[in-house]
Amino acid sequence: MTINWEAFTPWSSLGGGVVIGLAVAALLLLNGKIAGISGVLGGLLRPRSGDFLWRAAFVLGLVAASWIYRLIGPLPALYIESNYFILSVAGVLVGLGTRYGSGCTSGHGVCGLSRLSIRSSVATMIFMTTGFATVYVVRHLVLR
Amino acid sequence: MLALSALCVGLIFGLGLLLGGMTDPAKVLGFLDLAGGWDPSLALVMGGAVSVGVLAFTFAKRRTQSLLGAPLHLPTARQVDRRLVLGSIAFGVGWGLAGFCPGPALVALGTGAPKAVVFVIAMLVGMRLFEILERGLK
Numbered sequence: 371m372t373i374n375w376e377a378f379t380p381w382s383s384l385g386g387g388v389v390i391g392l393a394v395a396a397l398l399l400l401n402g403k404i405a406g407i408s409g410v411l412g413g414l415l416r417p418r419s420g421d422f423l424w425r426a427a428f429v430l431g432l433v434a435a436s437w438i439y440r441l442i443g444p445l446p447a448l449y450i451e452s453n454y455f456i457l458s459v460a461g462v463l464v465g466l467g468t469r470y471g472s473g474c475t476s477g478h479g480v481c482g483l484s485r486l487s488i489r490s491s492v493a494t495m496i497f498m499t500t501g502f503a504t505v506y507v508v509r510h511l512v513l514r
Numbered sequence: 515m516l517a518l519s520a521l522c523v524g525l526i527f528g529l530g531l532l533l534g535g536m537t538d539p540a541k542v543l544g545f546l547d548l549a550g551g552w553d554p555s556l557a558l559v560m561g562g563a564v565s566v567g568v569l570a571f572t573f574a575k576r577r578t579q580s581l582l583g584a585p586l587h588l589p590t591a592r593q594v595d596r597r598l599v600l601g602s603i604a605f606g607v608g609w610g611l612a613g614f615c616p617g618p619a620l621v622a623l624g625t626g627a628p629k630a631v632v633f634v635i636a637m638l639v640g641m642r643l644f645e646i647l648e649r650g651l652k
Contacts, residue, residue, distance in 0.1 A: 386534020387562020431524020465640020
C-alpha cells in the first residue's frame with residue numbers, strides 16, 4: 371500500500387468530521403433523532419403525520435449547504451468519474467441497500483459507532499469492506 | 515421549532531461533509547482504493563465525527579426527552595440478520611461504484627451537478643423500491 375500524501379487533507383477532514391459530529395449531537399439532543407441520512411430521507415417516502423416536516427427540513431438543509439458554503443469561499447472540487455449508467459445502477463443499490471440494511475455511513479457509521487452498537491459496527495465493516503472490494507475490482511481488474 | 519432546528523442541523527451536517535471532502539466522489543474513491551495511491555483523509559472524517567458523537571450519545575443515554583421536549587428514543591435493534599448483511603453489501607457496492615453515499619449525494623445535488631441529480635433520482639428509486647417490496651404498491 372502506498373499513501374498519496376498530496377491528496378491527504380488531515381486538518382480539513384478532521385475538522386469536517388468534528389462539524390458532522392456536532393450536527394449529529396445537535397439532532398440527537400435537540401430533536402431526539404438519529405442523524406442517519408438514508409433513514410431520514412427514506413422516511414419521507416412513507417410519510418406519517420407529524421413526521422414529515424423535520425425530515426424535509428433536514429434534507430433541505432443538506433441540499434442547501436453548498437449555497438451557504440459558497441458565500442464563505444469557493445466550493446471544493448466535486449469530480450464525478452462514473453458515467454450515467456454506472457451512477458444509475460449505483461444509486462439504486464445505495465437506495466435499496468441502505469433501506470434494507472437500515473443505515474448508511476451516517477446512521478451505522480457515525481451514529482452507530484458513537485453509541486458502540488455491535489449491529490452498526492458489523493454493518494459498517496461490511497459496507498466498508500464491500501466498498502474497498504468494489505473499487506479494487508473496478509480499478510485494478512476491470513479497468514486495468 | 516423542531517423543523518427549524520432540523521433545517522439548521524442539516525445545513526451544518528452538509529457544511530461538515532463539504533469541509534471534510536466527503537462530497538467529492540473522486541476523493542471518496544481515493545479512500546476506498548487501498549491498492550492505488552491511498553488517501554486516508556476520510557478515516558479522519560469518521561474519527562472526528564465519532565469522537566464528538568460518543569460524548570453526545572453518552573449524554574443522551576440518560577435522557578428520555580430532548581432539550582426541545584421531543585421524545586428521545588435510541589435504536590433498540592441489536593440483531594445481525596440477513597437484511598442487515600445483504601443491505602450493507604448492496605450499499606457498499608453502490609458506494610464503491612459511484613463514490614457517493616446518501617448525505618454527500620444530497621449536498622452534491624444542491625450544486626446542480628447533472629450527474630449528482632441522476633444519482634439522487636436513482637437512489638430515491640431504490641428507496642421507493644424498498645417500500646414497494648416491503649409494503650406492496652400503495
